[in-house]
Amino acid sequence: MREGLAGYLRKKNVSYYPGAGELTGLRAPAGVAARARSILADHGQRVRSFLENAMPDFTRGWQPGTSSFRPVEEEGRGLSAHASNELVHIDAGAYGATHGDRILRFFVNLNPSRSRVWISKGSFEELWRKHAAEAGMPSGSLTPALPERAFSALVRAAGKVAPLSRVIDSSPYDRRMRRFHNWMKDTPSFQEPPHQRFEFGPLSAWMVLSDGVSHACIRGQHALVDTFLVPLRNCKLPAPYHFLSGAAA
Ligand SMILES: [Fe+2]
Numbered sequence: 542m543r544e545g546l547a548g549y550l551r552k553k554n555v556s557y558y559p560g561a562g563e564l565t566g567l568r569a570p571a572g573v574a575a576r577a578r579s580i581l582a583d584h585g586q587r588v589r590s591f592l593e594n595a596m597p598d599f600t601r602g603w604q605p606g607t608s609s610f611r612p613v614e615e616e617g618r619g620l621s622a623h624a625s626n627e628l629v630h631i632d633a634g635a636y637g638a639t640h641g642d643r644i645l646r647f648f649v650n651l652n653p654s655r656s657r658v659w660i661s662k663g664s665f666e667e668l669w670r671k672h673a674a675e676a677g678m679p680s681g682s683l684t685p686a687l688p689e690r691a692f693s694a695l696v697r698a699a700g701k702v703a704p705l706s707r708v709i710d711s712s713p714y715d716r717r718m719r720r721f722h723n724w725m726k727d728t729p730s731f732q733e734p735p736h737q738r739f740e741f742g743p744l745s746a747w748m749v750l751s752d753g754v755s756h757a758c759i760r761g762q763h764a765l766v767d768t769f770l771v772p773l774r775n776c777k778l779p780a781p782y783h784f785l786s787g788a789a790a
Pocket residue numbers: 630631632751756
C-alpha cells in the first residue's frame with residue numbers, strides 16, 4: 542500500500558467512509574481500489590474495536606468517521622494556508638458540524654524507517670486564555686436560533702441515510718471553532734516558536750482529541766488516520782464547547 546498507490550492518487554488522502562462503504566481519493570483499476578478499500582475498512586474496524594474495549598464509557602454513542610491513508614510527504618507540500626497541515630491549528634470544520642462533539646483521531650505511522658514529527662503550541666484551553674481576545678473570538682451562548690436548529694435536525698435525519706450530508710450542516714459552535722482555526726493559520730506571529738515537538742517513531746501509534754490540542758505535522762510520510770466523533774456528554778473535563786460558551790472560565 543505504501544508505494545503501490547502513489548500513481549493513482551487524486552487527493553492528498555485516500556479515505557474510506559464506513560457508513561457509506563465509499564472510497565475517495567483514488568482513481569485506480571478495480572483490483573487496486575478493492576484492495577485499498579479492504580485494508581482501510583479492516584484497519585478502521587480494528588481501531589474501533591480496540592478503542593471501544595479500552596474506553597467503553599468514553600466511546601458510548603460515538604460516530605466512526607473516515608479511515609484514511611496519507612501517502613504524501615508532509616514537509617513542503619505547499620498547500621494553501623487553510624488546508625496546510627504544516628501550520629499549527631486545532632481541528633475544526635473538516636467534517637462539517639460537530640455541535641460541540643469531540644474529534645478523536647487515531648494515527649499509525651506506517652513508515653518503517655522515519656518518524657512522523659508534530660509540533661504544538663499547547664492545549665485549546667491554554668490558547669483560548671492567551672489568544673481569544675486577540676483573535677476577536679466572541680464568547681457566550683452557543684444555542685442556535687430556531688431556523689438553524691430545524692435545519693440541523695433535518696441534516697441529521699438525512700445523515701442517517703447519507704452520512705456525508707452532515708458536511709453541509711453548521712452551528713454557532715462550529716463557526717466559532719473554524720474562526721479560531723483560521724486565525725491560527727493566518728497569524729504568522731502565532732506560528733512562531735517556541736513549539737513543543739513530538740516524534741512518533743516508525744510503526745508507532747498515538748491518539749489525540751485534535752480539537753483540544755494544537756498541532757501541525759511538519760515531517761513524515763505514510764500514515765493511517767482514523768477519525769471518530771465523541772459525544773460531548775462523554776467528556777468529564779472542560780471541552781472547547783465550554784470555553785466558547787463561557788461555561789468554563
Ligand atoms: Fe489537524
